[in-house]
Amino acid sequence: MRNKELWFTVRLLSNKLREDHSISDGGVVCVSIPAQTSTLQLKYQVYRKLNLVHIVDEEKIVFKLRDPTGALVPLSNQLESNDSSCPFVLEVVDIHQHIEAVDWQVPALNRSENLTSQIGSLSDRVEDLEHRMDDLAEDYADKLVEELQFLSSQTADLKKMMVAESKTE
Known part of the structure; x- marks a missing residue:
């Protein structure tokens, strides 16, 4: 199997990593992976290529991968190979x-208002159900009549077949 070559333009947006001079912002990098590489292995290869292996467990960073049109795409082993003239954009x-994370809170309603x-x-x-009951009874009765008529016609047909078969014997 051939290796996939994935090209990325790196945009370093992390405030924590800007001081780290071993990571370049705006550079184009190539990650070469075997075709059967898992998504987790791909992510690890990207960490290695960007010299981020030392912070994987220490600090929380996120990769946002964008295709050449700017749409967000998942960083996964399903990505197709590309070339350096049309790289993905990898935002770190x-x-x-x-965004600022805020705790979600349920608005406090008065208990009596809630129960009311x-x-x-x-x-x-x-x-609503009481109004529908009358209609349901009529619909159900009509359905029963249809079913009884159908079963009667089926029974009559079976009787005719039995009489015809007994005459041939």
């Missing part, structure tokens, strides 16, 4: 660098 960023709302919702649903 810190976790939550561009639930009771009202249940009452509406019961009323």
Whole structure:
């Protein structure tokens, strides 16, 4: 099997890594991997190529991979080989660098308001079902009549076949 060659333009956006002079920003790098490489192995090869192996467990960074059109694509072993004239863009960023994580909180409703709302919702649903019951009974009766007519015709056909078969014997 041939090796895949994946070319990346590196954009170093991580504030933590900007001081590290062993990592170049804006450079084009090539990662050559065997065709059957797993996604995890591919990510490790990218870490090695960018001299980031020493921080894999220590600091949290994220790779954002963009195709030449700028669309985000997953960094995986399913990527097709490319060349240096049309490289992927690999953005190296810190976790939550561009957004601030906030704790999600449920708005505190008064317990009685919440229960009143639930009771009202249940009452509406019961009323809706009561109005539908009459229609359901009629629809169900019509369906039963159709089924009985179908079964009667099937039974009549079977009886005719049995009479015809007994005459031939």
